[in-house]
Amino acid sequence: MIPDRPDPAWLTGPGDAAVDDVIRVRGGTQMTGTVHVVGAKNSALKLMAAALLAPGRSVITNVPRITDIAIMGEVLRRLGCGVRFDADHPVDPMVAYGGVPRSRSVTIDVPETPGIDADCDLVRRLRASICVLGPLLARRGSVRVAHPGGDAIGSRGLDMHISGLTRMGAEISGERGCVVATAPHGLRGTEIVLDFPSVGATENLVMAAVLAQGTTVIDNAAREPEIVDICTMLSQMGALIDGAGTSTLTVVGVPGLHPVRHATVGDRIVAGTWAFGAAMTRGDVTVTGASPAFLDIALDKLVAAGALVETRRDAFRIRMEDRPRAVDVVTLPYPGFATDLLPMAIGLAAVSDGASLITENIFDGRFMFANEMMRLGADIQTDGHHAVVRGRQRLSGALVRATDIRAGAGLLIAGLCTDGVTEVSQVHHVDRGYPDFVADLRALGVEVQRGGAADEGISLGR
Ligand code: EPU
Numbered sequence: 001m002i003p004d005r006p007d008p009a010w011l012t013g014p015g016d017a018a019v020d021d022v023i024r025v026r027g028g029t030q031m032t033g034t035v036h037v038v039g040a041k042n043s044a045l046k047l048m049a050a051a052l053l054a055p056g057r058s059v060i061t062n063v064p065r066i067t068d069i070a071i072m073g074e075v076l077r078r079l080g081c082g083v084r085f086d087a088d089h090p091v092d093p094m095v096a097y098g099g100v101p102r103s104r105s106v107t108i109d110v111p112e113t114p115g116i117d118a119d120c121d122l123v124r125r126l127r128a129s130i131c132v133l134g135p136l137l138a139r140r141g142s143v144r145v146a147h148p149g150g151d152a153i154g155s156r157g158l159d160m161h162i163s164g165l166t167r168m169g170a171e172i173s174g175e176r177g178c179v180v181a182t183a184p185h186g187l188r189g190t191e192i193v194l195d196f197p198s199v200g201a202t203e204n205l206v207m208a209a210v211l212a213q214g215t216t217v218i219d220n221a222a223r224e225p226e227i228v229d230i231c232t233m234l235s236q237m238g239a240l241i242d243g244a245g246t247s248t249l250t251v252v253g254v255p256g257l258h259p260v261r262h263a264t265v266g267d268r269i270v271a272g273t274w275a276f277g278a279a280m281t282r283g284d285v286t287v288t289g290a291s292p293a294f295l296d297i298a299l300d301k302l303v304a305a306g307a308l309v310e311t312r313r314d315a316f317r318i319r320m321e322d323r324p325r326a327v328d329v330v331t332l333p334y335p336g337f338a339t340d341l342l343p344m345a346i347g348l349a350a351v352s353d354g355a356s357l358i359t360e361n362i363f364d365g366r367f368m369f370a371n372e373m374m375r376l377g378a379d380i381q382t383d384g385h386h387a388v389v390r391g392r393q394r395l396s397g398a399l400v401r402a403t404d405i406r407a408g409a410g411l412l413i414a415g416l417c418t419d420g421v422t423e424v425s426q427v428h429h430v431d432r433g434y435p436d437f438v439a440d441l442r443a444l445g446v447e448v449q450r451g452g453a454a455d456e457g458i459s460l461g462r
Contacts (some may be wrong), residue, residue: 001294003367008409009052009219020450020451021451022173022424022425022451023270023412023424023448023451024423024449025394025415025421025441025446025449026156026279026421026446026447027420028286028352028416028418028420029445031277031278031283031284031285031416031445032285032444032445033444034285035274035285035286035288035440035443037064037076037266037267037288037290038063038102038103038266038267038289038435039103039260039267039273040225040226040266041064041263041269041432043230043264043265043267043268043454044060044062044063045128045131045205046226046230047063047230047233047264048072048106048108049072049128049132049134050129050207050234050237051076051108051110051210052076052081052132052136053135053237053381054136054238054258054259055259058110058261059105059108059260060262061105061263062088062262062266063085063264064105064107065102065435065436066431067428067431068126069106071122071126072126072129072144073127074122075118075120075122076108077104077115077134078122079114080113080114081109083106083108083109083454084107085104086104086107088103088104088105088285094265102439104313110111110227110259112139113140114139115347115447116140116143118144118145118146119177124146127200128165128200130147130161132163134161134166134205134206134208135272136204137181137182138187138209138212139211141182141186142181142182143180143182144175144180144212146178147178147180150257151213154419156328157214157393158179158201160196160198160200161191161413162197164192164205165181165187165204165205166181168187168188168189168192168205168208168209168216169185169186169190169214170187180387181417186212186213187208187209187211188213189209189213189253189421190217192205192217193219194218194219195219196218197221199222199227199333201222202249205233206230206234206241206251207234210237210239210241210251210253210257211253211255211257212251213253214252214253215250215251216251217249217250217251218248218250219248220247221243221247222334223249223335224333224334226243226265228245228265229264231245231249231316233262234255237257238254239254240254242406244288250353254359257331258271266290266291266292267289268291268404269340269406269433270434271287271294271295272344272414272455273308273344273349275302276344276407277344277413277444278339278415279302279306279307279318279324280344281320281349281417282321282322283319283384283444284317284318284443285318285319285322285324286316287315288318289314290310291313291314292312292315295316296335297335297336298337298338298341299311299316299318301327301329301337305320305324306324306327306455308320309326313430314370323352323371323381323394324348324353326353326356326391327349328357328358328359328391329345329358330358331360339360339362339363339366339445341406342366342410343369343407343410343411344409345358346410346411347373347391347411347414349391349424350376350378350379350389350414350416350417351394352391355389357387357388358386358388358450359387362431364385367382367387368407369403369404369411370402372411373400375398376397376398376414376418376459377392377395377398379391394417394418395414396418396421397415397418397420397422397435397444398418398420398423399422399425400422401424401425403426405430407429408424408427408429409430411424411437412427412437416446421447427450
């Protein structure tokens with residue numbers, strides 16, 4: 001029996017409107033249709049921070065309409081920037097459902113001397129806000145940023161950000177939950193070898209290096225498409241960067257940059273979410289707006305599971321006719337299988353024919369959501385950074401809780417493979433990364449309801 005309302009104890013997210021914090025889906029639907037993906041959250045957030053590097057007006061387009069972007073806009077406002085969100089023009093009907101555009105352009109007016117104090121609750125709520133550290137240190141020679149802490153997928157240190165900036169001449173200390181950095185003699189180019197190709201550290205160091213004196217070489221740099229995107233924007237602003245998309249980035253510092261207009265790269269993780277959804281529900285989905293080249297390994301896994309995949313430059317179609325076959329998955333930095341698709345890989349394994357070994361190498365807490373997946377009847381055994389998942393014909397609808405952005409999306413899609421109704425609470429996490437998950441699900445034929453009572457044909461309690 002599914003109760004009419006979720007247990008209030010689950011609804012503890014910051015500022016949640018509890019009732020609206022729930023999405024219900026009915027299982028048994030095959031996803032079919034077309035879904036359009038807008039710009040990547042993990043790129044747009046950093047592009048907004050990169051705008052700080054040049055005084056004047058920068059415009060970033062194809063920015064997803066999600067909570068994390070709104071928070072980053074507020075962080076920049078508190079640093080003295082003018083920040084305005086507008087509908088992307090012309091509004092593409094593929095991008096807007098019910099007249100609500102899912103991507104926007106953000107106009108950022110950066111003052112000659114932006115603020116240097118980013119110590120506020122907003123910063124703590126958004127891990128990505130640490131990426132204002134590099135640009136502000138480069139522009140102002142001094143900055144104070146609240147330590148963003150960890151979140152539900154692991155501890156997430158900052159040691160590589162700090163040691164890289166220190167090598168460039170910064171003096172960094174921790175003070176009352178903040179990172180305080182100064183560069184009394186300016187930042188200077190140097191050689192930095194990262195212990196691990198950290199996305200955030202690579203971005204912070206590149207943004208610091210573009211205005212440093214001399215040449216910075218970053219070895220073992222991250223190679224994600226979002227890194228290429230930020231390097232492209234910085235180059236358009238006048239930065240001298242070589243090697244974007246490879247493990248060695250060479251940055252020759254310049255005295256100043258100019259503002260720019262730049263379109264955000266399509267979101268490969270959102271695109272991958274729909275690809276797994278199509279495969280898990282034995283559907284037929286066309287995804288537009290993101291390059292399948294950025295999902296090479298994920299799509300290969302789906303082909304190994306039995307999917308038929310057709311690719312074009314910025315679109316792909318994925319069909320699954322039979323029950324998926326079990327496949328093993330190992331997450332790795334790009335171009336490896338993305339950790340952000342791990343919940344979807346577990347969902348696929350949970351309904352596949354056979355047993356899958358899933359290995360997570362990026363975040364120590366990524367399997368925390370496995371308990372929720374098990375409430376849906378998934379057979380999962382975790383041990384450290386491995387999970388063995390034995391596939392079942394069908395899962396069963398239940399009340400579950402989103403523990404982070406990707407876990408929430410993975411649970412909703414797994415809910416489509418159940419024999420009943422699945423109610424996912426704390427979906428404010430999903431809102432942080434997916435512009436309008438409910439509208440997209442509906443466009444793909446899913447019976448879905450956000451918040452409120454069971455008034456749209458999704459009847460609870462059965
Ligand atoms: N790490 C350290 N020290 C550092 C930096 C990172 O120990 O100085 C560790 C982290 O604790 C983590 C691992 O290295 O275990 C990877 O961290 P990385 O810096 O690569 O990731 P991030 O920049 O914190 C971004 C995305 C994540 C995505 C990862 C990996 C943003 C805002 N976030 O995080 O996205 O999973 O890269 O691809 O860009 C999401 O969108 O849901 C999400 C979590």
